[in-house]
Amino acid sequence: MELNETNIYKALEQVMDPEIPVLNVLDLGMITAVEVAGEAVHVKMIPTFAACPAVELIRRNIRTVLEETLQTVVTVEIDREAHWTSNRMTDSAKEKLKNFGIAPPQISNGEAYSEILLQTPCAHCGSKNTYLRSPFGSTLCRAIHYCRDCGQVFEHFKPLE
Numbered sequence: 759m760e761l762n763e764t765n766i767y768k769a770l771e772q773v774m775d776p777e778i779p780v781l782n783v784l785d786l787g788m789i790t791a792v793e794v795a796g797e798a799v800h801v802k803m804i805p806t807f808a809a810c811p812a813v814e815l816i817r818r819n820i821r822t823v824l825e826e827t828l829q830t831v832v833t834v835e836i837d838r839e840a841h842w843t844s845n846r847m848t849d850s851a852k853e854k855l856k857n858f859g860i861a862p863p864q865i866s867n868g869e870a871y872s873e874i875l876l877q878t879p880c881a882h883c884g885s886k887n888t889y890l891r892s893p894f895g896s897t898l899c900r901a902i903h904y905c906r907d908c909g910q911v912f913e914h915f916k917p918l919e
Contacts, residue, residue, distance in 0.1 A: 787848065799830055864878070
């Protein structure tokens with residue numbers, strides 16, 4: 759496979775988030791830059807949360823997938839100048855989250871964080887008759903909600919600005 763940006767991004771589609779395996783690093787907006795330098799590739803990425811325990815695993819998976827796919831040396835660096843927000847997620851990522859049973863984050867535009875959490879549509883039936891059970895979910899990036907209409911508990915990917 760030719761070593762170019764198009765093929766790098768195509769390979770990055772195969773690097774899935776270990777905590778939400780229906781999303782890849784591009785869906786999440788984690789990749790801030792790719793660069794071809796001679797016969798090597800340099801990737802810059804940002805974690806979704808500063809304390810995300812999966813960062814090193816994701817870095818290793820990016821390197822492994824790109825090295826195997828493109829047959830080249832790959833370095834992956836945390837981009838310390840960029841800041842991840844949930845607004846970086848693609849529309850496709852939000853649809854994949856919903857189909858996976860996790861309510862996607864709402865667009866964060868400076869609204870009060872607590873107000874956003876209180877207005878979370880159910881990931882199962884779409885009802886807005888929900889309430890926040892816990893701001894802490896199975897991972898740092900999720901909260902737990904309950905739907906009064908369908909009776910389901912569901913997770914919500916927290917909006918982050």
